[in-house]
Amino acid sequence: MFAAAAVALLVTLSLALVRAFRGPTVFDRALAANTIGTVAVLLLAVIGFLTGRPDFLDLALVYGLLNVVGTIAVLKFFHVGDLGEPGDEEGVK
């Protein structure tokens, strides 16, 4: 049953990967990358149960944290144009 869930999550991941390759704008690619990150967190949790090693949940937690930080950083870059200067109080419009 965990294997079925893992296969479904892999299908989800490959469909999101197709969107990341085809996406017309860069935001489509960022959206697909965000979805891939979420699915990878779930896949790590399911694989931890599938192999009987729940230590994988720590990796899933870390991957979720990294995913949101990366997504917000990339989106701030494409929104503002840079990542802000040191001491720049009005970097965000």
Add this chain to the structure above:
Amino acid sequence: MIVLDIASWALILLGAAFCVTGAVGLLRMPDFFTRMHAASVVDTLGAAFILLGLMLQSGFSLVTVKLIAIGVLLFFTSPVATHALARAALARGVEPLLAQGEPSSKT
């Protein structure tokens, strides 16, 4: 505990089905904002059902606490990421695909 097993398998399969549905929507929706709408299914329903099913499978232990932590993390960060994505796309001039004057049957 056959009842708990059946319940957790049902939840995991439901979550996997929601994930595949969201990915198909991500691939086939016509417009960036509708694609974002479809992708949020994976973040909310798919993740919640799969994590709930895994929680039922693990019982009361540290594993359940970690699963709850992952669930809370996804619950709070995915709306933030989606909001930032929509705001950045609007600010950079991605136009939503709106309905024109007369309703057309063309897909």
